[in-house]
Amino acid sequence: MSNDVAILGVGMHPWGKWGRNFVEYGVAAARDALADAGLRWTDVQFVSGADTIRNGYPGFIAGSTFAQAFGWSGARVSSCYAACASGAQAINTARAHILAGMCDVALVVGADTTPKGFFAPVGGDRTDDPDWLRFRLLGATNPSYFALYARRRMALYGATDQDFAQVKVKNSRHGLANPYARYRKEVSIDEVLASPVVADPLRLLEICATSDGGAAIVLSSMDYARRKATAPVRISAVSTVTPRYPNTVIEMPNFATDSAAVSAAPGLSFRDSVAAAAYDEAGVGPDDLDVAEVYDLSSALELDWYENIGLCKEGEAEKLLRDGDTTLGGRIPVNPSGGLSCFGEAIPAQAIAQVCELTWQLRGQATGRQVEGASTGLTINQGLFGHGSSVIVTT
Amino acid sequence: MTQAKTRVPAVEGWFTLDDDDPRLLGSRCTTCGTFFFPRADFFCRNPECDGTAFEEAPLSRTGRVWSYTANHYQPPPPYVAADPFVPFAIAAVELAEEKMVVLGQVVAGVGTDQLAVGTEVELVLETLYEDDDHTYVVYKWRPLEVAR
Numbered sequence: 001m002s003n004d005v006a007i008l009g010v011g012m013h014p015w016g017k018w019g020r021n022f023v024e025y026g027v028a029a030a031r032d033a034l035a036d037a038g039l040r041w042t043d044v045q046f047v048s049g050a051d052t053i054r055n056g057y058p059g060f061i062a063g064s065t066f067a068q069a070f071g072w073s074g075a076r077v078s079s080c081y082a083a084c085a086s087g088a089q090a091i092n093t094a095r096a097h098i099l100a101g102m103c104d105v106a107l108v109v110g111a112d113t114t115p116k117g118f119f120a121p122v123g124g125d126r127t128d129d130p131d132w133l134r135f136r137l138l139g140a141t142n143p144s145y146f147a148l149y150a151r152r153r154m155a156l157y158g159a160t161d162q163d164f165a166q167v168k169v170k171n172s173r174h175g176l177a178n179p180y181a182r183y184r185k186e187v188s189i190d191e192v193l194a195s196p197v198v199a200d201p202l203r204l205l206e207i208c209a210t211s212d213g214g215a216a217i218v219l220s221s222m223d224y225a226r227r228k229a230t231a232p233v234r235i236s237a238v239s240t241v242t243p244r245y246p247n248t249v250i251e252m253p254n255f256a257t258d259s260a261a262v263s264a265a266p267g268l269s270f271r272d273s274v275a276a277a278a279y280d281e282a283g284v285g286p287d288d289l290d291v292a293e294v295y296d297l298s299s300a301l302e303l304d305w306y307e308n309i310g311l312c313k314e315g316e317a318e319k320l321l322r323d324g325d326t327t328l329g330g331r332i333p334v335n336p337s338g339g340l341s342c343f344g345e346a347i348p349a350q351a352i353a354q355v356c357e358l359t360w361q362l363r364g365q366a367t368g369r370q371v372e373g374a375s376t377g378l379t380i381n382q383g384l385f386g387h388g389s390s391v392i393v394t395t
Numbered sequence: 396m397t398q399a400k401t402r403v404p405a406v407e408g409w410f411t412l413d414d415d416d417p418r419l420l421g422s423r424c425t426t427c428g429t430f431f432f433p434r435a436d437f438f439c440r441n442p443e444c445d446g447t448a449f450e451e452a453p454l455s456r457t458g459r460v461w462s463y464t465a466n467h468y469q470p471p472p473p474y475v476a477a478d479p480f481v482p483f484a485i486a487a488v489e490l491a492e493e494k495m496v497v498l499g500q501v502v503a504g505v506g507t508d509q510l511a512v513g514t515e516v517e518l519v520l521e522t523l524y525e526d527d528d529h530t531y532v533v534y535k536w537r538p539l540e541v542a543r
Contacts, residue, residue: 256497
């Protein structure tokens with residue numbers, strides 16, 4: 001496939017609440033990725049940084065930050081901010097440069113240090129910013145939005161508190177053996193249901209924490225990879241689509257959906273379309289998947305993703321979960337890494353970390369959480385303000 | 396000594412201050428007729444429309460709950476929370492004519508046990524927070540069954 005790029009190396013810094021400078025996590029992850037690729041920093045021609053605003057402003061957490069930390073080498077650089085989708089966009093920017101023949105070897109890096117508690121908007125009186133206004137006027141935190149989706153699943157599809165808790169139980173087991181996961185402790189349904197309600201119906205143990213962490217990937221052209229390695233795992237698609245008008249699902253940080261009064265809603269919801277674009281680009285479908293890493297910002301949201309990526313029809317995610325299909329050993333394991341449930345979210349690193357996990361899975365290196373014989377995997381997430389993100393990885 | 400505080404909207408231009416018939420103030424593209432809330436004023440966001448002119452559009456006052464939740468933890472600033480914090484509900488409400496869903500807090504004292512997907516609600520005005528001189532008012536949703 002002419003649009004593939006090779007994953008030569010992956011690396012992560014363990015997730016946690018380390019309280020150190022984010023540059024340290026990013027460099028540690030990148031050093032591991034370079035070692036995994038058998039390359040030196042000076043072999044990197046292009047650095048693609050995934051940014052976040054948590055450390056002050058996007059330019060501060062950028063490709064150049066890591067290039068300087070490694071020692072200026074004159075490598076070309078790119079930096080992008082797309083909220084939770086920053087990592088996938090950074091991967092896509094590196095991929096595009098490689099496919100365009102502008103470089104052979106690119107390093108993608110994302111890292112973050114997070115404050116305690118709820119994510120809050122940037123400070124100041126910013127009455128023209130919906131992200132600021134939703135906190136001021138509604139007190140609508142990120143979990144408030146996750147809860148709206150969860151409550152709707154209960155009303156429409158009969159999802160129960162037990163189902164949501166079961167997602168957490170599953171992921172907590174998956175993450176037990178993952179050396180990069182922050183939470184490596186098995187939890188029971190009862191423990192989940194005993195944790196305090198944060199945003200009804202979602203409980204503390206069902207909402208992803210905010211974490212420090214770093215992840216990095218070394219990408220190259222297939223030609224370059226053939227000279228360096230045998231049969232590398234490859235990226236076959238990166239979907240970065242935006243919604244189609246009118247987007248009729250309420251999304252963070254908006255106050256309202258688009259109006260469908262004049263134009264009918266598109267056939268696919270935004271989240272459905274993110275996956276559809278990735279499948280289309282890779283030339284595969286849901287039946288080809290062996291493993292998926294989905295963005296479980298809440299336990300309930302993982303169930304939405306099952307349907308969005310086509311593992312089952314709308315309204316059938318609970319059955320898929322209850323039947324054990326998405327558990328390690330099941331038909332299509334979801335979040336073998338433990339997911340955000342075991343990691344917490346380090347925004348600019350998270351979408352990169354999803355691809356790191358799939359790389360280990362497809363190489364057969366995911367010790368203690370291996371999906372046997374995995375050869376095709378998909379990651380998916382969605383960034384604030386309409387940033388779609390999905391990556392398909394194949395052998 | 397009590398002195399009346401000045402009653403002001405918590406955000407300028409988003410809703411009327413008419414207690415008897417409060418309305419969200421959206422806008423409507425005069426070319427294609429699409430509604431926007433918060434208002435659009437410059438370019439129509441319907442990709443099939445090149446419109447640049449808008450008329451003010453007071454939105455329907457009633458709708459049905461699309462989904463709902465309640466915050467049991469105090470949101471971070473810039474939310475101005477009561478001390479001690481009191482949990483409050485939020486509803487996403489579907490407006491039939493505009494075919495859009497609008498988020499709002501639910502009036503004080505109404506919890507998730509009084510809400511369901513499909514519950515009919517109406518728009519009301521309620522205090523969001525106060526300072527020494529002002530009462531800041533915001534729109535909220537109130538179930539019709541518990542109204543009045």
